[in-house]
Amino acid sequence: MHCAACCSRLITAAAVNNRSGRPPPAPSPQPVANRRWHHTLALRCVAGVLSLSLFNNTHSLGLAHEIPANYDHPKEQETELEWMVAEKCEEQTAAETAPELATSTVSNEEIVDEAWSIVNDSFINSGNSNWDPERWRQKREEVLRNPIRSRSRAHDIIKRMLASAGDPYTRFLTPSEFSRMAKYDLTGVGINLREVDGEDGSTKLKVLGIVLGGPAHTAGVRQGDELLSVNGESVEGKTAFVASSLLQGPKETYVTVEVKHPDCGQTETIRIQRQVTARTPVLYRVEPMEDGKTIVGYIRLKEFNALARKDLIIALKNLQDSGASYFLLDLRDNLGGLVQAGIEVAKLFLDEGNTVIYTVGRDPQVQQSITADSTPLVTVPVMVLVNNHTASASEIVATALHDNCKAVLVGERTFGKGLIQSVFELHDGSGVVVTVGKYVTPNHVDINGNGVQPDFLKKPDWNEVAKRLASCRLHNS
Incomplete structure (x- = not known):
């Protein structure tokens, strides 16, 4: 299993699986009996x-x-x-x-x-x-x-x-x-979720790990439970990341989940009091242009945590309701965070089938092409502000929008962090962090150590942005 980005690891990091087996290492001079794989x-x-x-x-x-x-x-x-x-x-x-x-x-x-x-x-x-x-x-x-x-x-x-x-x-x-x-807990209630293929071919969300004595465990959630809904909203078709963000909320508030227990298949509705919460990374406002008629929606995304996607959706919808004709997404000084959060944020701007990112590595699980799977929430021109502290998950978002002709990049060359790490536990409770893969942009550019050069050093006129994006789409057609 590999992080994160978060993750990735998760994150990275965040969903934890420190009991999965690996092939045995080469024999050592002093083998031990009943050895478990790392x-x-x-x-x-x-x-x-x-x-x-x-x-x-x-x-x-x-x-x-x-x-x-x-x-x-x-x-x-x-x-x-x-x-x-x-x-x-x-x-x-x-x-x-x-x-x-x-x-x-x-x-x-x-x-x-x-x-x-x-x-x-x-x-x-x-x-x-x-x-x-x-x-x-x-x-x-x-x-x-x-x-x-x-x-x-x-x-x-x-x-x-x-x-x-x-x-x-x-x-x-x-x-x-x-x-x-x-101890990293993405949901705030002490569980981690995993997407598991069901016998009927559908994808189910199951509890992968649970904090003993934590909010969910105390309330009655058990390892292996299938999550069916959160606060009455079905999680069918949702990713584990999206479902985890639904569980998030202010500390000491309550969330109601419906779970299906393993073995007997009993369904139970459980009310859980949240203990941990991630703070919103999203700040937004409307910025009227000089003509007094056109409105730009400004969004500052400080980091990619569990609330990034959910709170960004709220910001985008509120700005659209306020009449925003363009969007300014500020990723300056955003060093990244959960890579999966960056992927999910990028999908909000992309057409179904657009490539978000390619990942490569020695492990087949690391080699994949990640694409958007729904229609975009935003279809108007976007300007993404970047600098030399725009890194990792931020670079995923910036390049996904740029390479798919959804946004222009403005500012400074980005940092250039395009590697994937996994964290492995050793038998004595210590661990090693290992680079297991890297990602490349939709245009197959390896940004690691190079960063991304912006289209403009200073903010251009929005008409120039529209022309640049139209030319990009024509070139890619």
């Missing part, structure tokens, strides 16, 4: 999220994913994000959590070898690193040549080993850093 924490806002965008001080070993800085976690509740196996519906008891593997049963060599294997299996060279498969195999022999006497020594070896890959985004997470990352 866990994957795909930091997506939900399963299906491209990636959690990882833009930060790339040499820091602190929390290095783009959970918004203003995302409030409950101070009084320090429950870990645990995983539960569904019990029979009639019992309605808390499911058992998967036991943690005792650190003492995993050798230091095993931990180092596990980290090496993850990179060997998943890492993609972004073009700016000096990673070479043969040198990487030699690195394993070097680090495992002598006994590793302590766990801290093993962690130091992993740090240096990952640094040798030459990729600033591939790095080590201590157990405490990984634990904090695992």
Whole structure:
């Protein structure tokens, strides 16, 4: 599973799956009995999220994913994000959590070898690193040549080993850093949703993970439940990301969900009190033009969090009702956030079938073409403001609108962050962040390290914008 963008990981990050199996790493000098394969924490806002965008001080070993800085976690509740196996519906008891593997049963060599294997299996060279498969195999022999006497020594070896890959985004997470990352909750009620194919061919939304003792769990939601509706609104046909945003709301308010329990198929309506909320990243206003008749709708999007799409829809509709003839989307200083949020925002402006982004990687799950699946909410000309701090998810939106002739870009060259990271859990509770793929624009441009050059350095006249977009459409036809 891969982040995010969010995600992506999610995000990245956000929907968490730290119990999924991976192929076994190469044998280490001291194999352990009953070995479990290394866990994957795909930091997506939900399963299906491209990636959690990882833009930060790339040499820091602190929390290095783009959970918004203003995302409030409950101070009084320090429950870990645990995983539960569904019990029979009639019992309605808390499911058992998967036991943690005792650190003492995993050798230091095993931990180092596990980290090496993850990179060997998943890492993609972004073009700016000096990673070479043969040198990487030699690195394993070097680090495992002598006994590793302590766990801290093993962690130091992993740090240096990952640094040798030459990729600033591939790095080590201590157990405490990984634990904090695992508490990321997109919905505000302590669950993560996943899109699952049903037997009838339809896509269902199921509870992938749940915070034990959290709002949803306390109210009666269980691992494996299928989500049917939120506040009376059916989620049929909706993505997990959209459904998660419906669950969001002000702290201590209530949301009502309808779920179908596994096994017996019982349907239950449950009222949940929210505990965590993401703050709106959207600011908007009307800006009358000099003629006093034409109105421009100005929208400032500060980051891509769980509320970005939902609140942007509200802003667009309110500005349209106010008579906006054009839209100015300000992405300056927006460093990204959840990549899936960026994808969903871009879709609001695109025609059905338009490409949002292409993703490439060694894992087939990373190789995909993401397209818009509905009619656009906005059809009038759009101007997107960018600068050298417009990055990652912001660049996805900017290039999707630009390459599909929906907007012109104005300002400075963007930052150039086009990589996908996944976060993998190691057996001792630590983790590694690994670059597993990259995305390219609808026009097949790799922006990583290059950024995007705007069409204009200063705001043009709207008539010039309309002409540029018309010419773009003619060229693409």
